[in-house]
Amino acid sequence: MPRAPRQITATPAMIDALRKSPEAHKFGHGHALILSGGAGRTGAARLSARGALRIGAGLVTLGVPGSAQLEVAAQITAVMLRRVDDGNALTALLADARLNALCLGPGLGLDGRAVALLAAALGRSGDIEGIPPPPTPRGVGAGVGGAPRAVVLDADALTILAGHPALFAALHDRCVLTPHAGEFARLFPDIAEKLNAATKDALASRLDATRAAAARAGSIVLLKGPETVIAAPDGRAAINSATQGLAAPWLATAGSGDVLAGFVTGLLARGFNPMQAAETGAWLHTECARSFGPGLIAEDIPEALPEVLRSLGL
Numbered sequence: 001m002p003r004a005p006r007q008i009t010a011t012p013a014m015i016d017a018l019r020k021s022p023e024a025h026k027f028g029h030g031h032a033l034i035l036s037g038g039a040g041r042t043g044a045a046r047l048s049a050r051g052a053l054r055i056g057a058g059l060v061t062l063g064v065p066g067s068a069q070l071e072v073a074a075q076i077t078a079v080m081l082r083r084v085d086d087g088n089a090l091t092a093l094l095a096d097a098r099l100n101a102l103c104l105g106p107g108l109g110l111d112g113r114a115v116a117l118l119a120a121a122l123g124r125s126g127d128i129e130g131i132p133p134p135p136t137p138r139g140v141g142a143g144v145g146g147a148p149r150a151v152v153l154d155a156d157a158l159t160i161l162a163g164h165p166a167l168f169a170a171l172h173d174r175c176v177l178t179p180h181a182g183e184f185a186r187l188f189p190d191i192a193e194k195l196n197a198a199t200k201d202a203l204a205s206r207l208d209a210t211r212a213a214a215a216r217a218g219s220i221v222l223l224k225g226p227e228t229v230i231a232a233p234d235g236r237a238a239i240n241s242a243t244q245g246l247a248a249p250w251l252a253t254a255g256s257g258d259v260l261a262g263f264v265t266g267l268l269a270r271g272f273n274p275m276q277a278a279e280t281g282a283w284l285h286t287e288c289a290r291s292f293g294p295g296l297i298a299e300d301i302p303e304a305l306p307e308v309l310r311s312l313g314l
C-alpha cells in the first residue's frame with residue numbers, strides 16, 4: 001500500500017533549504033545549462049533560464065545553435081550563452097562537471113539536433129540509431145562524484161522520448177519529467193488511457209497514473225495542472241494544489257510551464273534532490289502566480305519570486 005501523498009505547504013525545512021549560505025561563491029550554488037532551439041524559437045528556453053537564475057542557481061547558461069546566437073545575445077544579460085550546435089558540442093561542454101543541472105525541452109524542437117542533444121544529456125549518444133558516436137570524454141553524463149547529472153525534461157524533450165525507446169531507457173533517478181496532460185498522454189499512452197477511463201476520484205486517479213509513470217521511467221514525474229502531482233519511482237508522492245482558496249488561474253498562459261522547468265533546474269543546480277526540487281519548484285511557481293495576481297504572463301513569474309522569497313523571511 002503506497003504512502004499517502006504529501007500536500008505541499010510551506011514547512012520550515014522547505015524554507016530553510018532555500019536559504020543561501022553567506023560564505024558561498026557563485027559556483028557553490030551550481031551552474032545550470034538550458035538547451036535552446038533555433039532562431040525564432042528561443043523564448044521558451046530564455047524563460048526557463050530566467051527562472052533558474054531567479055531561484056538561485058549561481059550561474060545559468062543557454063546552449064544555443066549558431067543560427068540563434070545573435071537573437072539570444074540581444075535578449076540576455078546575467079544569463080550566459082554558449083554555442084551548442086550538436087550532440088558532440090554538448091558532450092564536450094559536459095566535460096565541465098561544474099555544469100551540474102541541465103534542462104532540455106522548452107523550445108528545443110524535434111529535429112535531429114534536439115534528439116542528439118537529448119542523447120548526449122543522458123550519456124547515450126553512441127548507441128542511438130542514426131547518431132554517430134562522439135569521442136566521449138571520461139565522466140560525461142556524470143555529475144559531481146560520479147552520480148548522473150540532474151536533468152529536467154519538459155515539452156519537446158518529452159515528445160522526443162515518446163518516439164525513442166532507447167532514450168526512454170536511459171532515464172535515471174536524477175531526471176525530472178514535467179509533462180502537461182497532453183505530453184503525459186504522448187509519453188505514457190496506456191497509463192493515460194486508464195486515467196481517462198477511471199471512474200474513481202479524479203485526483204486519486206492522477207496520483208495512481210503519475211506513480212505508475214514514475215515507476216516506469218525510473219525518474220521523478222511531475223504531472224502539471226491546477227493540481228500538480230509529483231511522484232518518485234519508489235512511490236513517494238506529493239500534490240501541489242492551486243484550486244479553491246489557492247487557485248492560480250492566471251498560470252494558464254503560454255510559457256508558464258517553461259518557467260517551472262527553469263525553477264526546478266535552478267533548484268537542482270543548487271543541490272536540491274530531484275523530488276525536493278520538483279516539490280519546491282511547483283510550490284514557488286504557484287506562490288509567484290498568487291503573489292502577482294491577475295494579468296500575469298510568463299515573464300512575470302520569475303520577477304515575482306524575490307517578493308515571495310522575502311515574504312518567507314529569506
Ligand SMILES: NC(=O)C1=CN([C@@H]2O[C@H](COP(=O)(O)OP(=O)(O)OC[C@H]3O[C@@H](n4cnc5c(N)ncnc54)[C@H](O)[C@@H]3O)[C@@H](O)[C@H]2O)[C@@H](O)CC1
Pocket residue numbers: 041042043044045105106107108109155156180181182183254255256257258
Ligand atoms: N514563449 C514561448 O516561446 C513558448 C514556447 N512554447 C514551446 O512550444 C513548443 C510546443 O509546446 P506546446 O505545449 O504548446 O504544445 P505541444 O506540442 O505539447 O502540444 C499541445 C497539444 O497537447 C494538447 N494538450 C492536452 N492537454 C494539454 C494541457 N494540459 N496543456 C497543454 N496542451 C495540452 C493540446 O490540445 C495541444 O493539441 C514547446 O517547445 C514549448 O516549449 C510553449 O511553452 C509556449 C510558450
Ligand SMILES: Nc1ncnc2c1ncn2[C@@H]1O[C@H](COP(=O)(O)OP(=O)(O)O)[C@@H](O)[C@H]1O
Pocket residue numbers: 155179180224225226227228242247248249250251252253254255256257258259260285
Ligand atoms: N488553471 C490552472 N490553475 C493553476 N495552474 C495552472 C492552470 N493551468 C495551467 N497551470 C500551470 O501552468 C503551467 C502550464 O505549463 P504548460 O502546460 O507546460 O505550458 P507552456 O508549455 O505554455 O509553458 C503548469 O505549471 C500548470 O500546472
